[in-house]
Amino acid sequence: MTSTTDRYPGTRLTGALLLSSPLLLIAAAVIVIPAGLTLNPADPAGALAAVGGRAGLHLTELALDVLGWLALTAAGLLLTTLSAPGRGPGAATGGGAGAAPLPGSEHGPHPAARPGVLPGGLLAAAGLAGLLHDAGNLALTQLAADPAAPASVTTAWAVLLTAKWAVNLAGLLWVSATAATAALVPMPGRLRLAGAAAALSGLVSVVLPWTTGTAAPSPVLEQAGYALHLPVMLWYGVLGLRCLRGR
Numbered sequence: 270m271t272s273t274t275d276r277y278p279g280t281r282l283t284g285a286l287l288l289s290s291p292l293l294l295i296a297a298a299v300i301v302i303p304a305g306l307t308l309n310p311a312d313p314a315g316a317l318a319a320v321g322g323r324a325g326l327h328l329t330e331l332a333l334d335v336l337g338w339l340a341l342t343a344a345g346l347l348l349t350t351l352s353a354p355g356r357g358p359g360a361a362t363g364g365g366a367g368a369a370p371l372p373g374s375e376h377g378p379h380p381a382a383r384p385g386v387l388p389g390g391l392l393a394a395a396g397l398a399g400l401l402h403d404a405g406n407l408a409l410t411q412l413a414a415d416p417a418a419p420a421s422v423t424t425a426w427a428v429l430l431t432a433k434w435a436v437n438l439a440g441l442l443w444v445s446a447t448a449a450t451a452a453l454v455p456m457p458g459r460l461r462l463a464g465a466a467a468a469l470s471g472l473v474s475v476v477l478p479w480t481t482g483t484a485a486p487s488p489v490l491e492q493a494g495y496a497l498h499l500p501v502m503l504w505y506g507v508l509g510l511r512c513l514r515g516r
Contacts, residue, residue: 279350342392388454
């Protein structure tokens, strides 16, 4: 019997990307948190010193982070491609040759035949926002090479602030993608409920920085945000495994 992944090889690749992305991002966080490289905008001079003192470790973490966000972007783009008319597992549900078209298909693809377009688009956007965050952190690496240069601290503050809000945007888009995936993509009821719970937890993690007003989030609050976003990553890891297994 031909499996789903045999008929639609892109599904297996999507699963591999959905699984590898959270693993890479978690590996980066495991390096960052114990090493004190979370780089808070409230202390730009301290951030420059931390990066300058552990440049190799910082670049290693950054490489893992970039690969993780790239994998997420690619997974999102693949998900939208597999959801296009005549592509992916959803195409099989529309009937074979000679089957009646879905209502409204004469005016374009019916939304029910493309359940992954919105989740995939949001997921790809989250990955791009994450890469923007990493670009800021890479710029900080260059600034850390000469922290005594004029305006280095001020520039570092602006770069850090932009990078932090870029990752907050990435989190918001990822949470939106989670909610859209749980709502639109066919899956078992328990997995759908788990996705809704993960999206709620992720939403709290995104909202936390907004509760500090004009002050920057403390390191403790930042680490709490990481922990609250973890269910989103784990849920996509489970989705990736299901795709790899053809389920």
